[in-house]
Amino acid sequence: MILKPRRRGDWSPGRTQTEEALLPTAGTNTGGCCAFSMMGTFEEILSLVEKPSRYIGGEVNSVRKDRAKCRLSFALAFPDAYEVGMSHLGLQILYAILNSDPTVVAERFYAPWPDMERRMRAAGLQLSSLESRTALRNFDIVGFSLQYELSYTNVLNMLDLGGVPLRAKDRREGDPLIIAGGPCAFNPAPMAPFFDAIVIGEGEEIVLEIARTVGAAKERGCGREKCLTLLSEIEGIYVPAVHGNAARIKKRIVMDLDAWRLPAKPLVPLMNTIHDRATLEIARGCTRGCRFCQAGMVWRPVRERSPAVLRVMADEMLCATGYDEISLLSLSTGDYSKIEYVLSDFMNRFYDRRIAIGLPSLRVETLSQKLIEEIRRVRKTSFTLAPEAGTQRLRDTINKGNTEEDLLETARRVFEGGWKSVKLYFMIGIPGEREEDLEGIADLAYKVLREGKSQKQVNLALSTFVPKPHTPFQWHRQSGLEEILDKQRFFKKRVTHRNLALKWHDGRMSYLEGIFSRGDERLAVLVEKAYRLGCRFDGWSDVFRFDDWQKALAETGIRAEDYLRERRVDEPLPWARVNCGLSEDFLLKEYHKARTGSLTADCRMEECQACGVCDFDSVRIIEAKKSQDGAVEPVETEGKNKRRAGVKWRLKFAKVGDARFLSHLEVASALIRAIKQSGLPLSYSEGFRPHPRLSFGHATAVGMESVEEHADLLVEDSPPGDPGRLCWRLNARLPSGLSVEGIREIFPGDDELLKNIKGFEYEIPLPEGLAGHRLHELERRIGEFLGKTEYIVIRQAKDGARRRNIRPYVGRLVVDRQALKIILLLLQTEGGTARPLEIMTHVLGLEEEEAKRLRVIKKRTLFGDKIC
Numbered sequence: 048m049i050l051k052p053r054r055r056g057d058w059s060p061g062r063t064q065t066e067e068a069l070l071p072t073a074g075t076n077t078g079g080c081c082a083f084s085m086m087g088t089f090e091e092i093l094s095l096v097e098k099p100s101r102y103i104g105g106e107v108n109s110v111r112k113d114r115a116k117c118r119l120s121f122a123l124a125f126p127d128a129y130e131v132g133m134s135h136l137g138l139q140i141l142y143a144i145l146n147s148d149p150t151v152v153a154e155r156f157y158a159p160w161p162d163m164e165r166r167m168r169a170a171g172l173q174l175s176s177l178e179s180r181t182a183l184r185n186f187d188i189v190g191f192s193l194q195y196e197l198s199y200t201n202v203l204n205m206l207d208l209g210g211v212p213l214r215a216k217d218r219r220e221g222d223p224l225i226i227a228g229g230p231c232a233f234n235p236a237p238m239a240p241f242f243d244a245i246v247i248g249e250g251e252e253i254v255l256e257i258a259r260t261v262g263a264a265k266e267r268g269c270g271r272e273k274c275l276t277l278l279s280e281i282e283g284i285y286v287p288a289v290h291g292n293a294a295r296i297k298k299r300i301v302m303d304l305d306a307w308r309l310p311a312k313p314l315v316p317l318m319n320t321i322h323d324r325a326t327l328e329i330a331r332g333c334t335r336g337c338r339f340c341q342a343g344m345v346w347r348p349v350r351e352r353s354p355a356v357l358r359v360m361a362d363e364m365l366c367a368t369g370y371d372e373i374s375l376l377s378l379s380t381g382d383y384s385k386i387e388y389v390l391s392d393f394m395n396r397f398y399d400r401r402i403a404i405g406l407p408s409l410r411v412e413t414l415s416q417k418l419i420e421e422i423r424r425v426r427k428t429s430f431t432l433a434p435e436a437g438t439q440r441l442r443d444t445i446n447k448g449n450t451e452e453d454l455l456e457t458a459r460r461v462f463e464g465g466w467k468s469v470k471l472y473f474m475i476g477i478p479g480e481r482e483e484d485l486e487g488i489a490d491l492a493y494k495v496l497r498e499g500k501s502q503k504q505v506n507l508a509l510s511t512f513v514p515k516p517h518t519p520f521q522w523h524r525q526s527g528l529e530e531i532l533d534k535q536r537f538f539k540k541r542v543t544h545r546n547l548a549l550k551w552h553d554g555r556m557s558y559l560e561g562i563f564s565r566g567d568e569r570l571a572v573l574v575e576k577a578y579r580l581g582c583r584f585d586g587w588s589d590v591f592r593f594d595d596w597q598k599a600l601a602e603t604g605i606r607a608e609d610y611l612r613e614r615r616v617d618e619p620l621p622w623a624r625v626n627c628g629l630s631e632d633f634l635l636k637e638y639h640k641a642r643t644g645s646l647t648a649d650c651r652m653e654e655c656q657a658c659g660v661c662d663f664d665s666v667r668i669i670e671a672k673k674s675q676d677g678a679v680e681p682v683e684t685e686g687k688n689k690r691r692a693g694v695k696w697r698l699k700f701a702k703v704g705d706a707r708f709l710s711h712l713e714v715a716s717a718l719i720r721a722i723k724q725s726g727l728p729l730s731y732s733e734g735f736r737p738h739p740r741l742s743f744g745h746a747t748a749v750g751m752e753s754v755e756e757h758a759d760l761l762v763e764d765s766p767p768g769d770p771g772r773l774c775w776r777l778n779a780r781l782p783s784g785l786s787v788e789g790i791r792e793i794f795p796g797d798d799e800l801l802k803n804i805k806g807f808e809y810e811i812p813l814p815e816g817l818a819g820h821r822l823h824e825l826e827r828r829i830g831e832f833l834g835k836t837e838y839i840v841i842r843q844a845k846d847g848a849r850r851r852n853i854r855p856y857v858g859r860l861v862v863d864r865q866a867l868k869i870i871l872l873l874l875q876t877e878g879g880t881a882r883p884l885e886i887m888t889h890v891l892g893l894e895e896e897e898a899k900r901l902r903v904i905k906k907r908t909l910f911g912d913k914i915c
């Protein structure tokens with residue numbers, strides 16, 4: 048197709064594909080990646096479940112490989128919901144590393160939500176990958192990321208849905224190797240019976256060693272037993288069938304983070320996720336020495352990335368994703384040695400693109416005035432301050448190393464900087480806690496609130512202390528469930544100010560977490576029993592089934608008190624087979640210092656504390672290399688946020704194939720990110736959180752296809768080049784099934800988009816082989832409906848049921864027998880319109896589930912008295 052010069056009101060086509068090519072045929076994958084086998088049945092299921100975008104794949108930057116050309120297939124399995132797993136940086140890193148090897152194909156799996164699981168089991172569907180819809184059992188290796196003890200039942204559910212035997216001893220030749228890694232692997236005992244191998248430590252280097260070892264063994268015709276023997280010889284891998292309980296496995300450490308770049312093209316989720324932003328890990332490890340913190344102990348030593356490398360990675364990520372925020376990630380972001388330099392550099396570099404910077408993890412004394420001033424330049428991202436304990440005595444017990452004055456001074460700076468709220472994070476149940484410590488938490492929260500004076504908000508979050516392996520508190524008792532519930536009730540009575548929002552972690556979940564945190568192999572029976580009873584997503588309050596966990600404990604004869612109790616310091620520990628580098632002498636010394644409230648200095652600032660991790664040769668602290676650029680000069684930004692007049696453009700786009708399962712907000716987010724990536728100079732709103740000036744037509748329902756959607760955007764200047772080229776640039780950055788079909792300028796005097804839309808034409812393909820009497824019945828019902836002037840339906844709204852006459856909204860309704868489809872024209876008025884689902888259920892007499900299984904295609908949009 049030849050692009051003609053643009054005239055007033057002309058559309059410029061974005062793709063040279065016909066409408067027929069754009070629409071999928073039945074049973075055909077249009078490029079969107081389905082999550083489960085049997086596409087026809089799968090498509091019907093997606094129309095019936097909550098948040099179907101969890102399961103379709105096809106994200107921007109996802110990798111599709113020819114599996115036949117790869118010698119090894121590697122399934123990356125995250126045992127939680129899609130929106131949690133897609134927020135996890137570790138999985139993104141492993142996905143990029145594995146797929147960088149041309150001989151390896153890595154694909155993703157997430158835990159299906161309970162409604163999806165029920166539908167899958169009823170339809171006989173197996174869990175399959177997002178990228179190629181390959182069943183889990185057909186991969187060579189399945190690697191689970193164990194981030195949280197309450198995801199263990201999801202691991203078993205994913206194995207079962209994937210057609211893989213749950214226990215390692217029951218697997219045979221032809222079954223995949225099931226491995227695991229992550230923080231929970233530092234106590235591998237409770238889940239060891241379910242895994243063939245467990246990775247201890249950091250995964251960047253070892254994951255390719257695993258893939259290449261198994262790939263080579265596969266080519267030589269080696270069986271499972273030989274593969275496991277070969278894996279057991281790799282440092283950092285625990286193979287229960289080979290090592291038993293006698294071995295002591297040393298963790299893997301990646302020393303040079305600069306040599307291991309973060310993914311240049313991170314996966315961009317289709318739905319809003321827990322952390323909907325670019326994540327830049329600036330450092331790993333922590334030496335502050337908080338005695339409760341497992342991460343601060345097991346991920347030692349501290350290793351920092353250099354500012355120059357961070358700048359390159361930030362540029363790459365933003366160009367490849369279209370995000371409007373970067374989160375600088377580490378265990379304690381304020382402790383990064385070049386934090387002020389990096390923050391100033393990023394703010395200057397990305398200010399014009401309205402990129403905000405977030406610091407998610409901060410010690411109260413590290414949030415300087417300089418950091419606050421830099422962050423507020425674009426958008427006031429949230430601050431979470433973690434005093435952990437309410438009194439100085441208890442803060443000294445846990446070696447927190449900061450004071451009440453530090454907290455109040457930081458809160459004062461935050462409020463004076465223009466923030467209207469701050470989040471405080473405390474723990475209850477810390478060893479040595481007294482009633483005065485609980486009072487201290489409430490008192491501190493009120494003091495922080497007073498620092499903000501009027502109209503400020505303090506969000507108070509309480510979690511329960513859970514003793515963790517490889518920490519000085521690993522021998523301590525965990526508070527019982529009733530104790531925790533009593534303390535939570537105390538805070539409910541004590542914290543009553545309207546500007547103090549109180550939330551706490553479910554004590555029942557902490558109770559279970561504590562059982563597994565320091566558990567042994569006997570708990571495998573408990574996990575399996577709870578799974579068989581229906582427990583899933585145990586960290587999600589809306590589906591958590593504590594009664595079933597209590598039943599599982601009773602039926603297995605396992606006593607929670609045996610795992611929550613205090614341990615003797617000379618008692619054998621289930622996690623002793625793991626060597627994370629810390630000496631037992633160091634942990635014991637810290638255990639005794641906690642009892643006396645003695646502090647231990649940070650070895651980055653004072654003398655070495657002899658924790659045992661560093662050998663001062665190959666393993667040592669690595670601080671960021673000094674930048675060659677010198678100090679960052681501030682860039683004048685005064686007045687840059689002032690709105691310019693701008694030029695308005697209208698996009699015409701389609702959402703077809705699997706993209707029809709995206710919600711209106713998900714489509715909007717994808718388009719906004721693509722527009723940012725394309726380099727268009729978007730105009731932004733003013734205020735606390737600047738947004739691109741973009742408006743959409745009426746929302747299209749989830750599950751409905753549309754070949755004609757519209758959006759208006761305001762840009763500060765006319766886009767360079769021809770509109771067809773711009774459409775191509777946008778489409779290259781959109782997920783599968785979304786495509787910009789045209790773009791034209793909107794001139795002064797043109798009606799606003801929503802005001803000018805007068806209706807929509809839909810097609811509803813009918814199943815092939817539909818009996819003639821059924822067609823006749825549809826035509827009869829349509830005739831009766833069209834012969835009426837009033838047709839009342841009941842709509843459920845938040846404020847109750849409402850009666851609505853939908854007859855005036857229906858301009859045309861007819862059965863096309865030759866094409867075997869229904870044609871529906873709905874009129875849009877100021878009073879609203881009818882919904883296709885209402886027509887199918889009320890007028891055509893279909894059951895709601897039957898109607899939802901049918902494809903509905905929005906074919907045309909009526910503008911004024913013509914089709915645009």
